[in-house]
Amino acid sequence: MLNKKECRKEALCRRSGMTMEERTDAGRRIAGLLFADSAYRNAERILIYASYRDEVPTYEIMEQAWRDGKQVFCPKIEDSPEPETTAGGKKKTMTFYRVFCRDELVKGYQGIPEPGITEGRSWEGSSGKDLILMPGTAFDRERRRLGYGGGFYDQFLQNACSAVKIAVCFNCQVLPELPEEETDVRPDRILTEEGWI
Known part of the structure; x- marks a missing residue:
């Protein structure tokens, strides 16, 4: 089995090999499958990443969620309130x-779009009607x-146990098999342009 670094490299190489047209078409198919699913329809709050570079595009999903009257939340990487790490650097949190x-949305951590306005807007724990849509580099059929x-x-999901995680x-x-550590959190489901896992 490949190690984590090799799996990431393999999957990202495959992803970057897609044409813009292929990515756009696949992104639309993913959005269509999501909108038809009860996890989306029943959600009141959507926690969703702002797509960057060649990730699955999420802006169409955000726009539809706003039209559907759902609350939309995006992640921001910032300094943790916890003490500094042993290496002397500030620990980051999402x-x-x-x-x-x-x-x-403005350019943030490593150039990734993130919320520019934060005061009074933080997500305060799962209500049971939350849907988390997360990115990643590689996946397998065991989720x-x-x-x-x-x-x-992984750190965030440990405190969002009642939300639906896709x-x-x-x-x-999607690779044949990935290595896994004890701290890794599996999503409830994975959605690709070919359907649900």
Whole structure:
């Protein structure tokens, strides 16, 4: 079995090999499958990443959620209130903040779009009607997920146990088998342009 670094490299290479047309078409198919699903229809709050580079596009999903009267929250990476790490650097944490339109997203951590307005807008724990849509680099059919290596989603998901957790990716990112650590949190389901896992 490949190690985590090799799995990430393989899946990201496959993803970057898709044409813009293929990504756009696959993104529309993913959005259509999501909108038809009860997890989306029943959700009152959507916690969703702002797509960056060649990730599954999420802005169409956000726009539809706003039209459907749902609250939309996006993640922001910021300094943790916890003490500094042993290496002397500030520990980072991921917090979701409510956004009311796409214009409220600004370039943030590592250039990724994130909420620019945060005061009074943080997500305050799962209500049972929350849907989390998460990205990742690689997945398998046992719902194992590899993120980008920061551990932000695994840490966040441990405190969002009652929310429905769906990972979205292109089918080319699904590998035969991924390594897994004790701290890794599997999504409830994975959605690709080919359907649900």
